Structure formats: structure tokens, C-alpha cells
Amino acid sequence: MSWFGKKQREQKPSGIILFSSGGLGDTILLSLVIDRFADLAEPGEGVTLALPRESLKMAFLFDEKINILPIDYTAFRKSKSYRKEITDQVYEANYRAVISTDFLRHPKLDEAIIKACEAGGAVAMEPRSWPKYDMALQKNRALYSRLYDSGPIHRDKVLRWAGFADWLTGRKEPAPKVHLPEDRVKPAEDYPRPTVFLVPFSAVKEKQSPPEVFLTIMEHLKGDYDFVVASAPNDLETNPEYVSLANVPGVSFDNSLFEDLAPKLKRARLVVSVDTAAMHLAAALGAPTLCLASAAYVNEITPYAAEITPDNVRFVYHSMECEGCLGSCPLPPEAGRFPCVARLDISDILKTIDELLAG
Numbered sequence: 001m002s003w004f005g006k007k008q009r010e011q012k013p014s015g016i017i018l019f020s021s022g023g024l025g026d027t028i029l030l031s032l033v034i035d036r037f038a039d040l041a042e043p044g045e046g047v048t049l050a051l052p053r054e055s056l057k058m059a060f061l062f063d064e065k066i067n068i069l070p071i072d073y074t075a076f077r078k079s080k081s082y083r084k085e086i087t088d089q090v091y092e093a094n095y096r097a098v099i100s101t102d103f104l105r106h107p108k109l110d111e112a113i114i115k116a117c118e119a120g121g122a123v124a125m126e127p128r129s130w131p132k133y134d135m136a137l138q139k140n141r142a143l144y145s146r147l148y149d150s151g152p153i154h155r156d157k158v159l160r161w162a163g164f165a166d167w168l169t170g171r172k173e174p175a176p177k178v179h180l181p182e183d184r185v186k187p188a189e190d191y192p193r194p195t196v197f198l199v200p201f202s203a204v205k206e207k208q209s210p211p212e213v214f215l216t217i218m219e220h221l222k223g224d225y226d227f228v229v230a231s232a233p234n235d236l237e238t239n240p241e242y243v244s245l246a247n248v249p250g251v252s253f254d255n256s257l258f259e260d261l262a263p264k265l266k267r268a269r270l271v272v273s274v275d276t277a278a279m280h281l282a283a284a285l286g287a288p289t290l291c292l293a294s295a296a297y298v299n300e301i302t303p304y305a306a307e308i309t310p311d312n313v314r315f316v317y318h319s320m321e322c323e324g325c326l327g328s329c330p331l332p333p334e335a336g337r338f339p340c341v342a343r344l345d346i347s348d349i350l351k352t353i354d355e356l357l358a359g
Contacts, residue, residue, distance in 0.1 A: 013096040015046040024277035031061040036165035060259040087116035100124035107136035125150040156305035175307045180284045188263030199273035201235040206338045283313040288356040295323035295340035318343040
């Protein structure tokens with residue numbers, strides 16, 4: 001035992017651990033560039049990806065060679081025993097190197113676990129400013145042997161990761177398109193009729209377009225298409241105003257887990273979605289996809305940067321002077337929604353749908 005009560009690690013450090021603390025959508029996008037970071041492992045070394053427990057739902061998108069370590073950050077914050085369990089686990093794993101892929105880091109959560117690794121080398125991007133924690137983030141700079149300047153706050157997330165990977169590997173590679181390999185999802189049969197998936201729900205209710213938008217889309221396309229509403233099991237209970245969608249004849253609801261939903265999205269004739277994980281998944285699977293976006297993440301997530309945007313996806317959003325607020329809307333809600341969402345033009349939406357279907 002060492003003087004501080006931990007087991008002495010007698011073996012030579014081996015393997016790398018990558019940290020990603022983003023949500024489901026971020027995890028989908030990270031899967032596009034993960035191999036570039038995994039290439040930093042030496043021959044015979046393992047690669048571990050630490051994800052929030054909730055993001056384990058997207059683990060099927062990663063190659064089997066990558067070991068997924070789920071972390072319950074809520075329990076890490078609140079439970080001393082769980083905190084010890086996780087920090088002991090990463091310490092005893094004895095990683096050779098740690099790579100944080102997060103631009104926004106928390107000094108008491110993901111950085112606390114990075115510190116517990118006590119790896120020979122840790123690298124990260126210069127952190128995004130977080131006034132509440134800037135002093136702690138500045139102190140934690142000592143955790144890293146190198147920090148990469150990834151650019152301004154508003155930069156496409158995938159381009160930021162790609163630039164970071166280039167800096168680490170010493171290679172300059174083209175930015176990846178938002179497209180997943182064919183073998184990442186299970187095969188699925190074609191639908192008997194052309195099918196349109198609608199995804200009206202988001203964990204952030206202010207990002208949801210009103211039910212009238214989706215009713216208008218169905219009315220616009222009725223007769224030629226079947227409709228499926230993708231939802232979580234309790235979405236209608238927590239969003240009762242959308243019950244009108246369930247009352248449309250012939251509409252079905254699908255609350256499959258993402259791994260089972262993915263092949264269905266891939267076979268869809270069209271996916272119309274608010275800015276949520278299902279939208280990123282559909283776009284990456286090659287389904288014709290329309291995102292009803294807020295303006296909150298312009299130049300960071302949605303719309304995608306031109307270099308990475310595949311031909312099958314379109315974004316409709318209402319430009320605002322305050323766009324790029326990253327979810328911290330400075331304006332009062334309009335009908336319970338971000339103003340940029342409430343002001344989406346239905347004629348633009350229908351026009352873009354017709355263009356996607358014609359394509």
C-alpha cells in the first residue's frame with residue numbers, strides 16, 4: 001500500500017482513457033471521430049471511453065474494441081461511496097494516458113476523475129470559460145501536460161474535435177461527414193409504404209415546435225405516406241398538448257430504444273425532428289432528415305458546418321441577433337418556447353420537406 005492508502009501500481013501503465021461528458025447528441029457526433037483519438041493507443045493497448053451513464057444508450061455506435069465506462073455523474077456528486085468506487089477504479093486501471101475531449105469541463109466532476117487516474121500524461125483542450133468555476137478550472141490546468149487551443153467559443157463541435165485529433169496525432173485529415181458506417185446498426189426490412197418519422201419531443205421543452213406544426217406536415221403529406229411518432233414512453237404524459245398527434249388516424253407511436261430505433265430511422269423516407277439526439281442519429285444514418293432547429297447552437301452544433309454536412313440533411317431555423325446563446329436564451333419565452341423556435345416559418349418547413357422528398 002502507498003502512504004495515502006491506495007494500492008501500489010506495480011505494473012507498467014498501459015492503455016488510454018478518453019473522457020466525453022456530453023449528452024446523447026454529442027455522443028453520436030463523437031462516434032464520427034473517435035477512431036482518430038483511439039489511434040493514439042500503442043500496439044496492444046486498450047482504449048476506454050468514459051461516458052455519462054445516460055449516454056450508454058449510444059454505445060452501439062462504437063467499435064467493439066472500445067471499452068465503455070459509464071459514469072453516473074449525479075451519484076458521483078452526491079455519494080461518497082460511489083465517488084470512491086469510480087476514482088479507485090480508474091486509478092487501479094493504471095492508464096498510460098488520459099485524453100479529455102470536452103471543451104466544457106467541470107472541475108469537480110470529470111476533472112476530479114481525470115485527477116484520480118494519476119496517469120503519466122493527460123491532455124485536453126483549453127476549457128471554455130465557466131464563470132462559476134473559472135478559478136477551479138485555472139487551478140486544474142496543472143492536471144494536463146498539454147492543452148490545445150481549439151478556437152473560439154462558437155466553433156462546430158465536430159471540427160473542434162477533428163482539429164484536436166490532428167494536433168495530437170500530427171496528421172492533417174479531412175473533417176468527417178456526419179455519416180456512420182453501414183455496419184453500426186442492425187439491418188431492418190423496408191416499410192410496406194413510404195414512412196415519415198416525426199420526432200416532436202426534446203428534453204428541453206423550449207426547443208419543441210408546437211403540435212400544430214406536425215399536424216400541418218401530416219396534412220401536407222397525407223395519403224402518400226404513413227407516419228410514425230418517435231417518443232420516449234412518458235412523452236405524451238409530460239407533454240399533454242401533443243395528444244392531438246395520437247388522434248390522427250393511422251399514426252403510430254414508437255418508443256424503441258435507440259439501438260432498435262436506428263435501423264427504422266435508416267429505412268424512413270423522411271425524418272422531421274426537433275434538435276435532439278434522434279435527429280443526429282437519423283442524419284448520420286443517411287435518412288433524409290429535416291431538423292426544426294433553434295438558433296441557440298448556430299456555429300456550434302446545428303446547423304452543421306458545411307464541411308461535415310451530408311446531402312441528406314437540412315436545417316430550418318429563424319435567425320436572431322442573439323443566436324449562438326448556447327441555450328441561455330436572453331429573451332422571454334413565446335408560448336413556452338424559445339422565440340427562435342416559436343417564429344419558425346411553416347412555409348419554409350413544408351418547402352424544405354418537398355425538396356428532401358423530391359431528392
